[in-house]
Amino acid sequence: MRIGIIGAGNMSEAMMAAWLRNQVVKPDEIMLADVREDRLTDLRQRYGVGVTTRNHEAVPSTDVLMLGVKPQQLAEMLDALQVAVAPRCLVLSIAAGKRLEWLEERLPAARLVRVMPNIACRTGVAMSAYCAGTRATVADRSTARMLLEKFGRAMEVPETLMDAVTAVSGSGPAFFARMIQAMVSAAAAEGLTPDQAQVLAAQTMQGTASLLLDGAMSPRELIDAVSSARGVTMAGLQVMDRRRFDEIVGELLTVSIQRSRELAEG
Numbered sequence: 001m002r003i004g005i006i007g008a009g010n011m012s013e014a015m016m017a018a019w020l021r022n023q024v025v026k027p028d029e030i031m032l033a034d035v036r037e038d039r040l041t042d043l044r045q046r047y048g049v050g051v052t053t054r055n056h057e058a059v060p061s062t063d064v065l066m067l068g069v070k071p072q073q074l075a076e077m078l079d080a081l082q083v084a085v086a087p088r089c090l091v092l093s094i095a096a097g098k099r100l101e102w103l104e105e106r107l108p109a110a111r112l113v114r115v116m117p118n119i120a121c122r123t124g125v126a127m128s129a130y131c132a133g134t135r136a137t138v139a140d141r142s143t144a145r146m147l148l149e150k151f152g153r154a155m156e157v158p159e160t161l162m163d164a165v166t167a168v169s170g171s172g173p174a175f176f177a178r179m180i181q182a183m184v185s186a187a188a189a190e191g192l193t194p195d196q197a198q199v200l201a202a203q204t205m206q207g208t209a210s211l212l213l214d215g216a217m218s219p220r221e222l223i224d225a226v227s228s229a230r231g232v233t234m235a236g237l238q239v240m241d242r243r244r245f246d247e248i249v250g251e252l253l254t255v256s257i258q259r260s261r262e263l264a265e266g
């Protein structure tokens with residue numbers, strides 16, 4: 001499989017590294033295009049992949065073309081692309097908020113899949129959601145899923161849910177990290193070093209996630225299993241209730257989803 005990538009930033013590197021690590025592609029089957037020459041030189045040296053500052057050189061003869069520039073850079077980049085993207089090529093867009101209709105208008109022949117990955121693709125435990133465009137085939141959906149599962153879990157959703165997905169799993173790592181940051185600060189007052197507190201909190205978050213993901217417990221069952229009447233956990237949970245934790249989380253999701261919609265509408 002040959003993969004062309006336009007926009008060789010943080011996400012593109014993490015995704016490409018996973019594909020190389022998992023031998024989905026060999027280095028000489030990847031062509032990276034970016035405006036930053038220093039960045040390309042660095043990536044070529046570290047991964048042995050092909051690089052170019054001319055975006056159109058990443059397009060011909062690729063089986064999959066990934067659009068990895070920022071959403072606000074995408075229109076200009078596509079307008080300036082000097083070659084048509086052939087129908088034989090599957091295009092993956094990871095640009096937050098850019099809808100399939102918008103993409104299909106600008107790439108009239110391309111088969112498109114829109115993807116919302118998250119930053120954990122760096123460590124192979126990402127959550128990615130995707131939705132397919134009108135020209136995408138069943139095989140395209142399978143190819144997209146296979147590529148996404150090389151760095152974590154993948155879930156196909158209707159495009160109408162992509163703003164909610166963006167808030168929950170795209171921005172989610174920042175929300176969970178904010179919780180850990182608060183725990184680390186509070187634990188410092190009790191004598192734990194930031195390193196100790198971070199390991200305690202992050203490993204606990206990972207353990208919680210593994211219990212929920214293996215399907216053995218729902219969040220409610222997990223909470224009940226850890227807390228007992230008048231116990232330590234219950235004392236903390238009562239603070240969450242009193243300070244209306246659910247309302248804070250509800251509001252942060254509503255506001256994030258709204259922002260994602262605003263960005264999509266330009």
Ligand SMILES: NC(=O)c1ccc[n+]([C@@H]2O[C@H](COP(=O)([O-])OP(=O)(O)OC[C@H]3O[C@@H](n4cnc5c(N)ncnc54)[C@H](OP(=O)(O)O)[C@@H]3O)[C@@H](O)[C@H]2O)c1
Binds near residue numbers: 068077
């Ligand atoms: N970061 C996340 O957690 C996350 C999560 C989900 C989805 N995404 C999506 O992933 C995409 C990439 O995000 P990122 O954080 O990886 O961004 P990034 O690190 O800024 O990477 C984008 C790269 O594209 C380059 N570029 C800009 N204009 C270009 C052009 N016309 N042609 C070729 N290259 C160009 C940029 O160069 P300059 O720096 O010089 O502009 C930069 O090297 C975004 O669309 C974002 O919505 C990100």
